[in-house]
Amino acid sequence: MTNTLLEKCLDKNIRMTNQRQAIIKVIESSDDHPDIDTLYLRSVEKDRTISIATVYRTVKVLEEAGVIDKIEFGDGRSRYEESGSHHHHLVDVESGEVFEFFNEELENLKIEIANKLGYDLVDHRLELLGRKIKKN
Amino acid sequence: MTNTLLEKCLDKNIRMTNQRQAIIKVIESSDDHPDIDTLYLRSVEKDRTISIATVYRTVKVLEEAGVIDKIEFGDGRSRYEESGSHHHHLVDVESGEVFEFFNEELENLKIEIANKLGYDLVDHRLELLGRKIKKN
DNA sequence: CTAAATGCAAAACCTTTGCCTCAAA
DNA sequence: TTTGAGGCAAAGGTTTTGCATTTAG
Secondary structure (H helix, E strand, O other): OOOOHHHHHHHOOOOOOHHHHHHHHHHHHOOOOOEHHHHHHHHHHHOOOOOHHHHHHHHHHHHHOOOEEEEEOOOOOEEEEEOOOOOEEEEEOOOOOEEEEOOHHHHHHHHHHHHHOOEEEEEEEEEEEEEEOOOO | OOOOHHHHHHHOOOOOOHHHHHHHHHHHHOOOOOEHHHHHHHHHHHOOOOOHHHHHHHHHHHHHOOOEEEEEOOOOOEEEEEOOOOOEEEEEOOOOOEEEEOOHHHHHHHHHHHHHOOEEEEEEEEEEEEEEOOOO
């Protein structure tokens, strides 16, 4: 049940190379939300032969296979994380910190809203932007 | 109460030019979610002297004034719409059509979630991706 | 062996910016 | 008149791609 990302990729018959393994490990062990350049820098440490073009091509493959998700926070860059439970993000507008949360009620509500509009929910994205409440 | 977008801009003391007026009218009369290039093409029809740089600079001004919102659907482009009620978008994954919706329960739930995490909600983005339910 | 993946560099996009001219207030 | 806005083209940043080479299966 708790397959590694690598195992998930192999299950999907994604052709495996050293470069892809390195990138996959980086994604798996990143609990922030790295952009392409960050993935590239972390991957190069494991495998010097990796080029940024390969990072771009690999995340595309992994995203299309459904094992990772692309996140957009509204700056010009795409960020990536392993697919899993449908959690969402709260971004601290002052520090830029990103927190993840999951809310059952929200999940149900989204499905209900889509159904009302005549749609099956395929995917969804939610980001909250917040400012830390000051304790007086 | 139902001020035009132009009036809202004047209220905010935004310096007004022919080019800005043309762009503002285009945004106001667009009920899709145009990207910069689309805004540019529609605006040029009204005023031949408009350049794409002005469109970029104008939407930035309007966004910072809070009279329009930037939307990101995950393709590389930013889209814009007039600010107003906090509605959200459902994107038909097959046709690319975008529907807007508003859900009171959802609004409350988001505020509640942010508060639980110790945050005041400043802004939020939600998109649902759906596939039309086939009637059998 | 064959089809697919990689590296490199060029190209393609989208967006921003410098500079000089023009126009709003 | 003065400060800000616009046009143009160049530059910036991110992502994609063509091509020759290498590698997984």
